[in-house]
Amino acid sequence: MVSIAVDLANVPGTEAALGWAGSHTLVADRPAGKAGGMGLGFNGGQLLALAIGGCFANDLRYVAHAKGIALGRIAVGVTLDLDGEPLIVTGARMTVTCETIDGSDPRPVIEAAKADSTVSNSVIRGFPVSIEST
Known part of the structure; x- marks a missing residue:
């Protein structure tokens, strides 16, 4: 198994x-004036969209x-579609x-590339996310 870690x-x-x-490096923040942003x-949604698209752009190069x-x-x-409370992604195009x-x-x-894309295939299939306090 391979692991990727960020901090x-x-x-x-x-x-x-x-x-x-x-x-x-990159900076994560909220829009100006929203919750101290x-x-x-x-923001997190933009990072998710960038992960999907960035992975696919790289996969095009790998395959080629x-x-x-x-x-x-x-x-x-x-484009991510979001809905609900709490707001969640309901689809990506x-x-x-x-x-x-x-x-x-x-x-x-x-x-x-579509068949090999790590991020989009992971999102499509879903995966557990654990949150632990240290």
Whole structure:
């Protein structure tokens, strides 16, 4: 089994959190004026959408490299639908534009990435989340 770990801690002087994995960082915050948020970073829903889309963008490259296909422009958009109290994600829609350098049909690359995408396949299947206080 493989594990991925990230850490988050408050940003002094704000109510935002700095998240990191290795040498990569990002800021998580609420919109300015909401629950102490200052709009310094992404909210949780945006981070989830970025995880879905970012993973898929990477998977397009993984698949293309494995198949020896050179990709040109790629663009991925993700829209999350939220509903209920508490607010939860009820669905996600992803749009993908992918162009090959040689002009061949990119659909086989997109379909293979769809089959291999860690994040979207995990979300589709669901997984338990445990929350422990230390």
